[in-house]
Amino acid sequence: MSGLFTQKFHAYIDYPVALGLIVMPYLFGFEGVAFGLSVLTGFAALALTLLTDHETGVIKVLPYKLHLAVDGLVGAAFVVAPFVLGLSGLAMAYYLVLGVTVLAVVGLHRPTQAAVPAE
Numbered sequence: 001m002s003g004l005f006t007q008k009f010h011a012y013i014d015y016p017v018a019l020g021l022i023v024m025p026y027l028f029g030f031e032g033v034a035f036g037l038s039v040l041t042g043f044a045a046l047a048l049t050l051l052t053d054h055e056t057g058v059i060k061v062l063p064y065k066l067h068l069a070v071d072g073l074v075g076a077a078f079v080v081a082p083f084v085l086g087l088s089g090l091a092m093a094y095y096l097v098l099g100v101t102v103l104a105v106v107g108l109h110r111p112t113q114a115a116v117p118a119e
Contacts, residue, residue, distance in 0.1 A: 003110035007064060010105065011055040018045035024094070034091035037081060041074060068106055075102030 021042030025035040052067040053060035078099030082092035 004108040005105050006110050008055050010068075010109065011049075011052075011057070013105075014045065014049040014052075014056065018042050018049060021045060021098075028090055028094065030091055030094075033085050034087055034094075037085075038094075041078075045074075068109060071102055072106045075099045075106060078102065 019042070021038050023042075025038045030038065048062070048067055048070055049056065050058045051060070051062045052064055053062060054064045054067070076099065078095045081087065081095045081099070087095060
């Protein structure tokens with residue numbers, strides 16, 4: 001069974017996700033670590049996307065597999081962050097939902113097909 005999310009889909013959602021990570025803490029009124037973690041992760045996600053060798057990368061120096069691995073680590077970190085950092089309420093829900101969503105996108109990734117040599 002192939003995955004649900006293609007590399008192309010992933011490439012196109014990376015920029016809105018990065019922007020959301022930067023903007024949503026302002027909209028939700030987060031402060032302290034709940035604010036900083038999201039904003040810093042958003043800027044890191046933007047840099048990662050710009051540097052990834054995929055459809056929307058600008059300076060294509062990082063392999064897409066590395067990008068996926070970093071996304072997986074971020075998803076896992078977001079799932080544990082509320083417990084480790086003592087977040088509650090909306091901030092806890094925010095990080096849990098984002099973490100589970102990122103892990104789902106990475107876990108349901110459709111591997112790219114290897115090029116078949118022409119005969």
